[in-house]
Amino acid sequence: MYWTLFLTFVKIGTFTIGGGYAMIPLIEREIVDRGWLSKEDFYDLFAVTQSLPGIFAVNISIFVGYRLRKKLGAVCCALGTILPSFLIILAIALFFTHARENEWVEKAFKGLRPAVVALIVVPCLTAARSIKLTHRQLIIPVGAALLIWLGGISPAWIILAAIVGGLYYGLKVRKG
Amino acid sequence: MIWFQLLYVYLKIGILGFGGGYAMLSLIQADVVDRYGWISLQEFTDIVAISQMTPGPIGINSATYIGYTAILNAGYPPAVAILGSCLTTFAVCLPSFLLVLLISYYFAKFRHNKYVEAAFLGLRPVTVGLIAAAALLLMNHENFIDYKSYLIFAAAFFLTWKFKVHPILMILIAGAAGIVLYW
Numbered sequence A: 001m002y003w004t005l006f007l008t009f010v011k012i013g014t015f016t017i018g019g020g021y022a023m024i025p026l027i028e029r030e031i032v033d034r035g036w037l038s039k040e041d042f043y044d045l046f047a048v049t050q051s052l053p054g055i056f057a058v059n060i061s062i063f064v065g066y067r068l069r070k071k072l073g074a075v076c077c078a079l080g081t082i083l084p085s086f087l088i089i090l091a092i093a094l095f096f097t098h099a100r101e102n103e104w105v106e107k108a109f110k111g112l113r114p115a116v117v118a119l120i121v122v123p124c125l126t127a128a129r130s131i132k133l134t135h136r137q138l139i140i141p142v143g144a145a146l147l148i149w150l151g152g153i154s155p156a157w158i159i160l161a162a163i164v165g166g167l168y169y170g171l172k173v174r175k176g
Numbered sequence B: 001m002i003w004f005q006l007l008y009v010y011l012k013i014g015i016l017g018f019g020g021g022y023a024m025l026s027l028i029q030a031d032v033v034d035r036y037g038w039i040s041l042q043e044f045t046d047i048v049a050i051s052q053m054t055p056g057p058i059g060i061n062s063a064t065y066i067g068y069t070a071i072l073n074a075g076y077p078p079a080v081a082i083l084g085s086c087l088t089t090f091a092v093c094l095p096s097f098l099l100v101l102l103i104s105y106y107f108a109k110f111r112h113n114k115y116v117e118a119a120f121l122g123l124r125p126v127t128v129g130l131i132a133a134a135a136l137l138l139m140n141h142e143n144f145i146d147y148k149s150y151l152i153f154a155a156a157f158f159l160t161w162k163f164k165v166h167p168i169l170m171i172l173i174a175g176a177a178g179i180v181l182y183w
Helices: A002-015 A018-031 A041-050 A057-100 A103-130 A139-147 A153-174 B002-016 B020-035 B040-051 B056-075 B078-104 B107-111 B114-138 B147-163 B167-181
Strands: none
Touching: A002 A057, A002 B078, A018 A041, A018 A057, A041 B040, A057 A153, A057 B040, A057 B056, A057 B078, A057 B167, A103 B020, A103 B040, A103 B114, A103 B147, A139 A153, A139 B107, A139 B114, A153 B002, A153 B020, A153 B114, B002 B020, B002 B056, B020 B056, B020 B114, B040 B056, B040 B078, B040 B114, B056 B107, B147 B167
């Protein structure tokens, strides 16, 4: 069973390309269709994992592993998710250091660097839409981004301020 | 010294990394590029590109890559740099591993806790700002060298937003466009 858990998450880790959200349908197919978790459980886990710090894919694998086989299961699933990308990146890092000086690689990277920025803008807009920000609330992300970008303030402070602000708003203001 | 700093920085990123890999990018850049100068901004952008292209979560990919590069740039041989990538990958996962285990115990209880719910009222909109900051910080003269860069940016945004072109495909197209445009 531990081995099966490990291999399942190796598979999920290997075929997740382009970030955590891409792995949702994959996990659903492997975990829910196999009867390891009910669909409702999966979406509950998803909601909780999404709001935790850390890497979404790793967190959800820990949750599923713990649910099925306690601590050791959690370790197996987490290792399964981490290992493929760790090994692939290591291979690339060892090789790419030399490839960077290649003229073709250099030109290709001139082209793909601006595209990388565009690929970050898209999930930003998707996230903004999914939490249904009102026009007035827009000032929060805009302000946070400007403080980091122009103000040079560490994102760590912004996150702490967000927690304090949320607690104040949620417990004092909204209660009346 | 760099080993302890790397450990500290990546534990911090693991604890404060709300909102997933993309929101983490601005945290990573603030320390790894700006504060400690372990890697250059251009190296950072390249690492982000490769992390998006290769399989696996972006958070793990970039942690592995940055750990390796930071140690290599500090003058150690590649074999030692591999230990750097082990360290950062381990450190970025450890806080959430412990946290998730803890929450697994109290899963039902925690979900509707009023303090937790209230904190997330503040965190969710800020996550959007963190991702936006990651994008803004990369819009500089090293990544946008001429008008062609802006053309590529606009095209990549349009194709991804409108037609949901897969990120790997998008990066491959942009790379090919670079080879053609800068010929």
